[in-house]
Amino acid sequence: MSELPDRRLLLVHAHPDDETINNGVTMARYVAEGAHVTLVTCTLGEEGEVLVPELEHLAADRTDQLGRHRIGELAAAMDELGVTDHRFLGGPGKYRDTGMIYDDEGNAAVPPQTRPESFWQADLVAAANDLVPIIREIRPQVLVTYDEFGNYGHPDHIKAHRVATYAAALAAARSYREDLGEPWDVAKIYWMAMSENSFRDSLRRLRDAGDTTTFEGMDPDAEYKMITPDRLIDCVIEGEAYVDRKMNAMKAHATQITVDGPFFALSNNNGHQIWASEHYRLVKGTAAPGPDGQEHDLFAGL
Ligand SMILES: CC(=O)N[C@H]1[C@@H](O[C@@H]2[C@H](O)[C@H](O)[C@@H](O)[C@H](O)[C@H]2O)O[C@H](CO)[C@@H](O)[C@@H]1O
Numbered sequence: 001m002s003e004l005p006d007r008r009l010l011l012v013h014a015h016p017d018d019e020t021i022n023n024g025v026t027m028a029r030y031v032a033e034g035a036h037v038t039l040v041t042c043t044l045g046e047e048g049e050v051l052v053p054e055l056e057h058l059a060a061d062r063t064d065q066l067g068r069h070r071i072g073e074l075a076a077a078m079d080e081l082g083v084t085d086h087r088f089l090g091g092p093g094k095y096r097d098t099g100m101i102y103d104d105e106g107n108a109a110v111p112p113q114t115r116p117e118s119f120w121q122a123d124l125v126a127a128a129n130d131l132v133p134i135i136r137e138i139r140p141q142v143l144v145t146y147d148e149f150g151n152y153g154h155p156d157h158i159k160a161h162r163v164a165t166y167a168a169a170l171a172a173a174r175s176y177r178e179d180l181g182e183p184w185d186v187a188k189i190y191w192m193a194m195s196e197n198s199f200r201d202s203l204r205r206l207r208d209a210g211d212t213t214t215f216e217g218m219d220p221d222a223e224y225k226m227i228t229p230d231r232l233i234d235c236v237i238e239g240e241a242y243v244d245r246k247m248n249a250m251k252a253h254a255t256q257i258t259v260d261g262p263f264f265a266l267s268n269n270n271g272h273q274i275w276a277s278e279h280y281r282l283v284k285g286t287a288a289p290g291p292d293g294q295e296h297d298l299f300a301g302l
């Protein structure tokens with residue numbers, strides 16, 4: 001790849017749509033500021049639902065063409081955000097969407113049966129070796145991925161966390177697999193986070209507005225594994241200027257996100273600001289907080 005910009009950000013995600021939901025503003029902002037943004041998506045999302053009636057034939061239990069279709073959705077979403085460097089881990093379709101079920105606490109969990117080619121069953125070293133060359137090629141200062149819980153328990157999110165974390169360690173090891181490129185040590189690693197304050201405030205507004213169906217059964221005051229206490233959040237990326245792009249990119253993932261669905265219901269009742277802020281926990285590197293005690297730039301201190 002020809003000479004890259006000074007600032008380089010790598011995001012590792014499990015399915016098409018995760019990147020936009022979790023980091024759409026972040027990606028659009030850094031592209032606009034001239035950084036190089038690389039997205040690696042580990043599966044094609046083959047096992048996803050199909051929320052567009054005329055596309056229901058694509059589903060895994062029908063023609064099993066949803067993964068191929070979601071390649072196009074992701075390309076359209078990246079166009080909206082301005083991201084031009086997007087890859088599938090090991091190439092499109094190497095690792096298949098594992099699917100998910102819900103456990104008794106309402107968290108996503110591993111289905112009782114998973115296919116041998118599912119991402120969940122992938123060998124960790126082999127999958128990490130598909131990511132090491134990308135890290136050593138791009139030489140990102142910042143890596144973003146899920147927390148150890150995959151943020152809400154989805155097996156592919158958990159596996160993406162593990163592969164990204166392990167690949168970052170391997171990529172930095174001077175003596176590891178010289179054939180995969182020159183070693184590169186990622187300076188800062190962040191996990192995405194759902195801010196507890198944002199979650200409770202937004203859900204409370206939905207309920208106060210009489211909406212009991214969006215995120216049905218979820219209580220603004222209950223405890224959930226997927227939320228992070230704000231005292232543990234190190235960086236907040238705000239970007240009101242990029243929210244429209246994020247919303248358009250979410251619309252591009254039409255089989256997964258509908259404008260009358262929960263993600264837009266949140267926006268309807270909370271205005272766009274619900275989607276304007278994206279939260280991160282720094283798990284490797286040195287924080288460089290501002291006067292408010294938080295970072296507002298993933299490259300802060302570099
Ligand atoms: C945001 C995300 O990770 N989406 C995944 C997830 O999709 C959920 C799944 O289809 C579940 O059955 C639905 O009830 C829920 O509404 C969906 O968000 O899991 C899919 C299958 O692994 C995956 O393709 C999709 O990208």
Ligand SMILES: [Zn+2]
Pocket residue numbers: 014015018154157
């Ligand atoms: Zn996902």
